[in-house]
Amino acid sequence: MKTIIEPFRIKSVEPIRTTTRKERRELLKKSGYNLFALKSQDVLIDLLTDSGTAAMSAGQWAAMMRGDESYAGSPSFEHFEQAVRDLFGFRHIIPTHQGRAAEAILFSILGGKGKRVPNNTHFDTTRGNIEASGAEAVDLLCAEGLNPADLSPFKGNMDIGKLESFMAANAGCVPCVMMTITNNAGGGQPVSLANIKAVAEIAHRYNKPFIIDGCRFAENAWFIKCREDGQGGRSIPEIVRDMFACADGMTMSAKKDALVNIGGWLALNDDKLAAQARMRLIMTEGFPSYGGLAGRDLEAIAQGLSEVVEEDYLRYRVRTNEYIVERLDKLGIPVVKPAGGHAVFIDARAWLPHIPPLQYPGQAVAVALYEVGGIRTCEIGTVMFGRQPDGTEKPAQLDLVRLAMPRRVYTQAHADYIVEVCEEISKTSNELRGFSIVEEPPALRHFTARFAPL
Numbered sequence: 001m002k003t004i005i006e007p008f009r010i011k012s013v014e015p016i017r018t019t020t021r022k023e024r025r026e027l028l029k030k031s032g033y034n035l036f037a038l039k040s041q042d043v044l045i046d047l048l049t050d051s052g053t054a055a056m057s058a059g060q061w062a063a064m065m066r067g068d069e070s071y072a073g074s075p076s077f078e079h080f081e082q083a084v085r086d087l088f089g090f091r092h093i094i095p096t097h098q099g100r101a102a103e104a105i106l107f108s109i110l111g112g113k114g115k116r117v118p119n120n121t122h123f124d125t126t127r128g129n130i131e132a133s134g135a136e137a138v139d140l141l142c143a144e145g146l147n148p149a150d151l152s153p154f155k156g157n158m159d160i161g162k163l164e165s166f167m168a169a170n171a172g173c174v175p176c177v178m179m180t181i182t183n184n185a186g187g188g189q190p191v192s193l194a195n196i197k198a199v200a201e202i203a204h205r206y207n208k209p210f211i212i213d214g215c216r217f218a219e220n221a222w223f224i225k226c227r228e229d230g231q232g233g234r235s236i237p238e239i240v241r242d243m244f245a246c247a248d249g250m251t252m253s254a255k256k257d258a259l260v261n262i263g264g265w266l267a268l269n270d271d272k273l274a275a276q277a278r279m280r281l282i283m284t285e286g287f288p289s290y291g292g293l294a295g296r297d298l299e300a301i302a303q304g305l306s307e308v309v310e311e312d313y314l315r316y317r318v319r320t321n322e323y324i325v326e327r328l329d330k331l332g333i334p335v336v337k338p339a340g341g342h343a344v345f346i347d348a349r350a351w352l353p354h355i356p357p358l359q360y361p362g363q364a365v366a367v368a369l370y371e372v373g374g375i376r377t378c379e380i381g382t383v384m385f386g387r388q389p390d391g392t393e394k395p396a397q398l399d400l401v402r403l404a405m406p407r408r409v410y411t412q413a414h415a416d417y418i419v420e421v422c423e424e425i426s427k428t429s430n431e432l433r434g435f436s437i438v439e440e441p442p443a444l445r446h447f448t449a450r451f452a453p454l
């Protein structure tokens with residue numbers, strides 16, 4: 001059959017509320033044109049993030065009822081630990097309340113002034129935790145990853161040549177080599193198995209631990225299966241094991257590919273490092289058999305990990321984004337291609353060439369999507385990255401708008417609606433205006449800045 005269906009039926013529904021365009025104009029004005037300031041009840045389709053927004057399955061809800069809330073020695077921890085170990089193979093598995101807690105623990109040990117940490121692209125919390133320790137976060141993404149129109153299959157790859165030179169020049173101050181799969185900040189683009197192995201080889205040649213930020217490991221494995229030579233006949237768990245077999249540890253936000261609303265972990269092979277991490281965990285998160293989580297959360301993660309590697313799910317998941325990208329592309333709306341694993345990215349700078357980057361074309365598109373169709377998205381461009389540490393402002397590399405797809409939440413009709421709203425905007429896109437920022441905090445301004453239309 002050609003039609004790829006949602007591989008589930010709906011047992012419990014959550015109504016979503018339509019507002020009028022006039023109401024949305026008022027709500028935008030009230031929120032200072034910052035979509036983070038909107039109430040979720042005023043949003044029809046919420047594509048702000050794919051993090052913690054998944055719909056859990058009947059199996060996960062049932063597993064939650066088995067959650068054992070004992071402080072220590074809970075069987076729920078054993079289920080969690082077993083599920084993580086079966087897929088990823090690490091010796092030490094340390095639960096945390098979400099991904100950034102795993103990063104904070106890791107870099108409280110490995111970070112520090114004078115250190116430099118390479119990655120394909122650091123996600124902003126990873127960068128934040130590295131920088132908070134006094135170390136420097138360095139991005140070494142391949143050139144294709146920076147070109148939204150390039151159709152290469154693995155645009156999340158690390159630039160191996162750059163990594164080689166970086167290690168040759170900096171080995172003494174590198175505490176570990178990282179790799180983010182898929183590359184969230186670079187459009188949800190995947191990393192090939194060959195690239196993972198090549199990066200691991202370089203890290204190990206210099207005697208450095210290789211740590212994977214594995215938030216979207218299953219989506220990455222699906223891309224490997226579909227796109228990499230010789231991988232088509234392998235199962236997703238087999239590919240996942242292979243991806244992680246060459247790593248010395250991982251950080252994980254279970255809010256993505258463990259299909260839960262909260263949770264994460266830090267996994268390590270090194271006994272000494274793991275002992276230090278557990279010490280830190282006890283101070284900041286909780287006892288090592290629960291981290292910052294309830295027993296029921298651990299059960300939901302264990303069950304989620306068995307569901308996220310199902311091929312029917314991954315096929316539907318990735319196809320949704322491809323479908324939207326294909327249709328937007330046909331309408332002449334510039335999008336990052338090929339489609340990423342967890343989101344569709346509109347290239348706002350290319351779509352609205354009349355709005356200069358410092359008037360935030362991404363914000364203009366995000367505001368229009370809400371005003372016209374009640375769709376909430378996220379600007380990933382000059383608003384997010386433009387402010388420099390010295391207080392100056394410069395255009396980000398790209399001005400994108402991310403339409404992040406919550407897992408198992410929306411259907412084909414929602415996808416069609418999203419396309420229709422974009423089509424409606426494109427009819428008068430040349431009339432959209434940029435924004436100025438009228439109020440901003442000293443850091444992470446995209447969350448709370450207030451804007452005024454120009």
Ligand SMILES: Cc1ncc(COP(=O)(O)O)c(C=O)c1O
Pocket residue numbers: 051098099100101123125126180184213215252253254255263264
């Ligand atoms: C690649 C990546 N790493 C780390 C994180 C942080 O995870 P959390 O939000 O659970 O703290 C995220 C969250 O979006 C992410 O996308």
